[in-house]
Amino acid sequence: MLLKLRSGRGFTLVEIMIVVAIISLLAAIAIPNLLRARHNANEAASIAALRTISTACESFRSAQTPTSYPANLAALSTATPAYIDAGLAGATAAGTARQGYFYTYAMVNANQFTCTASPAVSGTTGTRIFFVDESGVIRLNNVSGLPIE
Numbered sequence: 361m362l363l364k365l366r367s368g369r370g371f372t373l374v375e376i377m378i379v380v381a382i383i384s385l386l387a388a389i390a391i392p393n394l395l396r397a398r399h400n401a402n403e404a405a406s407i408a409a410l411r412t413i414s415t416a417c418e419s420f421r422s423a424q425t426p427t428s429y430p431a432n433l434a435a436l437s438t439a440t441p442a443y444i445d446a447g448l449a450g451a452t453a454a455g456t457a458r459q460g461y462f463y464t465y466a467m468v469n470a471n472q473f474t475c476t477a478s479p480a481v482s483g484t485t486g487t488r489i490f491f492v493d494e495s496g497v498i499r500l501n502n503v504s505g506l507p508i509e
Contacts, residue, residue: 402460402486406477409448410492413463413475416443418496428470429494433463460485476501 416436420443421427430436437449451458452465457480464476474493479486489501 405459406461406490410477410490410498414492414496419443429467429473431467433465454480
């Protein structure tokens with residue numbers, strides 16, 4: 361009795377190749393959209409963080425006698441009660457970025473501060489730089505870091 365080598369069950373190589381091609385095409389369309397969504401979410405989170413920092417600075421300032429903005433972000437997280445969480449206060453370099461952005465804070469004088477949100481990896485975690493000062497207005501920065509009016 362001869363054994364039948366090919367049974368009617370299973371998929372042919374051509375069918376499997378067609379399925380792989382379709383999955384590859386769908387992935388090529390979907391993955392860039394997912395990355396863009398992540399990119400936009402990082403930028404939205406950095407704007408929200410700047411808003412939090414601005415509000416925290418104003419609250420900190422009003423609690424001081426004489427009134428003064430904090431010397432650094434760490435002062436906002438170590439105060440009792442804390443104005444911001446330690447994770448945000450520690451996001452001061454690309455290696456410690458929070459949701460793709462890190463924050464550069466500077467107290468200009470007792471009545472002025474600036475805080476800039478920069479992407480940890482430009483073009484990957486974000487492309488835009490955001491800025492806030494004592495006015496509380498969040499601005500988009502240009503490449504040189506100066507606010508766009």
